[in-house]
Amino acid sequence: MDFHRLLADRTERMEASAIREILKVASQPEVVSLAGGLPAAESFPLDLLPGLLDAVVRKYGAASLQYDASEGFMPLREALLPHLAARGVTTTVDQVLITSGSQGALDGIGKTFLSPGDIVAVEAPTYLGALQAFTPYQPRYAQVEADDDGLVPASLDAVLSAGGVKLIYAVPTFQNPTGRTLSIERRHRVAEILRRHDALLVEDDPYSDLRYVGERVPPIHSLAPDHVIYLTTLSKTFSPGLRLGVCVASPEAFRWLVIARQGVDLHTGTLGQALASEYLAGGYLDERLPGIVEFYRPRREAMLTTLERTMPEGVRWTQPEGGMFIWVTGPAGLDADRLYEATLARGVAFVPGRHFYADAPPHDGGGLPADATSTFRMNFTAAEPAVIERAVEVIAEAMHEALRAQASS
Amino acid sequence: MDFHRLLADRTERMEASAIREILKVASQPEVVSLAGGLPAAESFPLDLLPGLLDAVVRKYGAASLQYDASEGFMPLREALLPHLAARGVTTTVDQVLITSGSQGALDGIGKTFLSPGDIVAVEAPTYLGALQAFTPYQPRYAQVEADDDGLVPASLDAVLSAGGVKLIYAVPTFQNPTGRTLSIERRHRVAEILRRHDALLVEDDPYSDLRYVGERVPPIHSLAPDHVIYLTTLSKTFSPGLRLGVCVASPEAFRWLVIARQGVDLHTGTLGQALASEYLAGGYLDERLPGIVEFYRPRREAMLTTLERTMPEGVRWTQPEGGMFIWVTGPAGLDADRLYEATLARGVAFVPGRHFYADAPPHDGGGLPADATSTFRMNFTAAEPAVIERAVEVIAEAMHEALRAQASS
Numbered sequence: 001m002d003f004h005r006l007l008a009d010r011t012e013r014m015e016a017s018a019i020r021e022i023l024k025v026a027s028q029p030e031v032v033s034l035a036g037g038l039p040a041a042e043s044f045p046l047d048l049l050p051g052l053l054d055a056v057v058r059k060y061g062a063a064s065l066q067y068d069a070s071e072g073f074m075p076l077r078e079a080l081l082p083h084l085a086a087r088g089v090t091t092t093v094d095q096v097l098i099t100s101g102s103q104g105a106l107d108g109i110g111k112t113f114l115s116p117g118d119i120v121a122v123e124a125p126t127y128l129g130a131l132q133a134f135t136p137y138q139p140r141y142a143q144v145e146a147d148d149d150g151l152v153p154a155s156l157d158a159v160l161s162a163g164g165v166k167l168i169y170a171v172p173t174f175q176n177p178t179g180r181t182l183s184i185e186r187r188h189r190v191a192e193i194l195r196r197h198d199a200l201l202v203e204d205d206p207y208s209d210l211r212y213v214g215e216r217v218p219p220i221h222s223l224a225p226d227h228v229i230y231l232t233t234l235s236k237t238f239s240p241g242l243r244l245g246v247c248v249a250s251p252e253a254f255r256w257l258v259i260a261r262q263g264v265d266l267h268t269g270t271l272g273q274a275l276a277s278e279y280l281a282g283g284y285l286d287e288r289l290p291g292i293v294e295f296y297r298p299r300r301e302a303m304l305t306t307l308e309r310t311m312p313e314g315v316r317w318t319q320p321e322g323g324m325f326i327w328v329t330g331p332a333g334l335d336a337d338r339l340y341e342a343t344l345a346r347g348v349a350f351v352p353g354r355h356f357y358a359d360a361p362p363h364d365g366g367g368l369p370a371d372a373t374s375t376f377r378m379n380f381t382a383a384e385p386a387v388i389e390r391a392v393e394v395i396a397e398a399m400h401e402a403l404r405a406q407a408s409s
Numbered sequence: 410m411d412f413h414r415l416l417a418d419r420t421e422r423m424e425a426s427a428i429r430e431i432l433k434v435a436s437q438p439e440v441v442s443l444a445g446g447l448p449a450a451e452s453f454p455l456d457l458l459p460g461l462l463d464a465v466v467r468k469y470g471a472a473s474l475q476y477d478a479s480e481g482f483m484p485l486r487e488a489l490l491p492h493l494a495a496r497g498v499t500t501t502v503d504q505v506l507i508t509s510g511s512q513g514a515l516d517g518i519g520k521t522f523l524s525p526g527d528i529v530a531v532e533a534p535t536y537l538g539a540l541q542a543f544t545p546y547q548p549r550y551a552q553v554e555a556d557d558d559g560l561v562p563a564s565l566d567a568v569l570s571a572g573g574v575k576l577i578y579a580v581p582t583f584q585n586p587t588g589r590t591l592s593i594e595r596r597h598r599v600a601e602i603l604r605r606h607d608a609l610l611v612e613d614d615p616y617s618d619l620r621y622v623g624e625r626v627p628p629i630h631s632l633a634p635d636h637v638i639y640l641t642t643l644s645k646t647f648s649p650g651l652r653l654g655v656c657v658a659s660p661e662a663f664r665w666l667v668i669a670r671q672g673v674d675l676h677t678g679t680l681g682q683a684l685a686s687e688y689l690a691g692g693y694l695d696e697r698l699p700g701i702v703e704f705y706r707p708r709r710e711a712m713l714t715t716l717e718r719t720m721p722e723g724v725r726w727t728q729p730e731g732g733m734f735i736w737v738t739g740p741a742g743l744d745a746d747r748l749y750e751a752t753l754a755r756g757v758a759f760v761p762g763r764h765f766y767a768d769a770p771p772h773d774g775g776g777l778p779a780d781a782t783s784t785f786r787m788n789f790t791a792a793e794p795a796v797i798e799r800a801v802e803v804i805a806e807a808m809h810e811a812l813r814a815q816a817s818s
Binding site: 038046103118263275 | 410411412413415416417418419420423447448450451453455458459462463466470471472473474475476477509510512513516520521522523524527538541542544545546575576607609635636644648649650651652659661662665668669671672673674675676677678679680681684
């Protein structure tokens with residue numbers, strides 16, 4: 001039968017995106033991929049799994065395989081409280097919702113708050129998964145300018161003053177895709193702006209545990225808790241495959257989010273939550289985290305030093321203090337799509353930056369900044385330092401060639 | 410801040426339903442609950458878990474904790490093929506999608522196909538979780554009549570002829586809430602009607618493995634595969650807590666469903682899928698299933714014989730050959746809500762039947778059938794036979810009293 005005639009209005013906007021194709025190509029074994037955003041398999045506590053399972057079976061028995069509360073597995077919610085507090089998020093257990101990955105929280109937020117035509121304010125560029133979660137609810141996007149210190153408060157203020165904004169979505173720490181971190185001064189200004197406009201910010205914080213240099217900065221949630229839904233995840237520090245997202249929301253928002261999630265998946269998987277609660281309560285995360293950070297540190301350094309050594313004049317890149325990504329902006333005229341084709345032919349993949357802007361189809365934002373087409377994102381957590389070095393060299397070589405061709409034409 | 414002003418149009422329709430309150434009350438330890446739909450914890454293969462985990466770690470290593478494909482974990486999709494074929498669902502691996510429970514598939518179907526105002530045809534009564542999945546996408550409901558042989562084909566034909574139906578949702582085997590099974594003759598008629606109207610049926614089949622008497626009937630999918638999205642789950646025969654739904658869809662529908670699910674949770678939890686693939690491929694489901702059926706059989710019998718022995722004149726109930734529920738229809742004038750209050754005061758809970766009709770708020774269907782307010786659902790899998798017997802006696806006693814009061818007033 002013809003399914004196309006049955007599709008909902010929203011569905012055409014969910015069209016398979018170019019980035020999915022890129023990630024599919026990049027996952028082929030012969031390609032060195034800086035395109036994805038995978039944590040290194042070496043960071044997973046595979047060795048702990050049998051012991052964690054043993055503890056789960058002993059403590060919770062068959063309850064670990066049974067239906068559970070939509071709010072989340074209570075021992076995990078409890079184990080998260082000190083974990084969150086250590087990161088500056090002071091809350092109570094009844095405000096901690098467990099979702100099927102942060103993606104599950106983003107979908108729940110979209111479902112709860114977004115009517116067609118509502119405006120979501122996002123950083124330019126922003127996290128693609130958030131756009132994929134929100135876009136089916138048919139919002140429009142307003143892009144907030146960002147620079148090396150993260151989103152520009154005056155730009156946020158202007159976007160909110162223009163009206164119609166239902167929520168703001170931002171990744172203030174080691175942002176995906178840029179690796180940028182919002183400065184402390186700006187966090188205070190953002191909190192003030194949220195209060196003044198009585199606005200809601202979704203603060204997505206998946207990476208802040210992966211800090212290689214510098215000092216931890218307070219989450220915006222700690223500065224304006226009533227105006228922030230705070231999201232984090234155990235995907236980068238335990239296991240992404242368990243799909244465990246953590247959402248901290250004030251009581252009224254919490255209640256609606258739970259109802260929205262009930263319709264989507266009833267609840268997040270019980271066994272995975274029970275394993276995570278043992279991982280946290282057993283102190284294993286605190287024990288393992290320094291090792292994970294040390295594991296990634298040389299990968300970040302390899303990428304930064306190779307960029308420094310190889311990149312042509314006029315190319316700029318971010319200096320992330322943590323996270324998983326570096327963002328490169330080529331000199332004017334560099335076409336990152338063409339560069340992608342050239343490096344892929346040599347077995348190296350990254351993601352051209354224009355895909356991370358909310359106005360790229362199938363989304364619907366403002367205009368693409370002038371330099372967006374010259375940008376690209378590189379991941380430094382999934383490959384070994386020597387591989388990263390060689391991959392960046394290949395990209396630099398292709399850039400030199402492209403710029404020479406540009407100069408001579 | 411005031412979150413209420415931020416809610417999406419759809420969200421008010423997701424208001425906490427009365428049945429959630431009932432299930433919350435019923436879950437208190439002092440209440441004997443026939444209200445829920447929980448499989449018995451004794452049916453879970455807790456003893457197998459360490460061995461399954463060991464096999465998973467050995468075979469898949471860190472991949473069992475890593476991000477995985479939105480389509481599902483390939484070894485599980487492959488292991489499901491013979492399992493599905495044995496149940497009459499002949500398909501290929503590229504048409505098998507793993508979702509976060511059947512609820513995840515229902516949400517994905519709603520998201521992919523339903524625009525506000527589209528009509529979903531459902532049985533009267535129908536599965537509440539399907540209404541909770543679809544309602545946020547703001548459809549209207551058309552109710553298809555059902556009797557002891559399941560949905561009435563002529564009623565389905567009439568509903569489809571009236572136009573505007575995007576999809577039909579039905580649980581043809583051991584339906585929730587009634588326990589009814591669509592007869593083989595009617596399955597053929599439904600298949601013919603689907604073809605004639607070029608209509609799409611979502612066939613939800615969570616219970617067919619739990620058959621206590623009679624012979625297996627073919628899924629409607631086997632009679633009109635192009636017109637059916639078939640759903641099943643490992644929740645009743647492995648573990649509900651792992652949230653593993655199985656969705657079989659033809660290629661075009663499959664492609665859209667995968668995109669919809671990507672925005673919701675990226676993918677279903679990897680470790681749970683890997684454990685399930687070992688459970689299936691290791692032959693454990695086939696080995697354990699007869700024991701699960703034998704475990705539930707005396708519970709069903711206890712409920713049926715106690716109903717027979719205790720119920721007042723004029724009360725009817727279904728005789729399910731499998732599944733988890735029996736549906737009772739009181740004599741005219743019986744108010745199941747009042748009955749619920751009376752039995753709850755004596756420590757016994759069930760679910761009044763009106764909640765399972767699509768026109769109950771917050772949903773939006775046709776009219777409530779005349780006898781709907783006298784109906785209720787009882788679960789027979791979660792309690793021991795002696796407990797079921799005593800609970801049904803309490804309900805019967807309260808019914809006798811209600812009917813005496815009615816007669817004398």
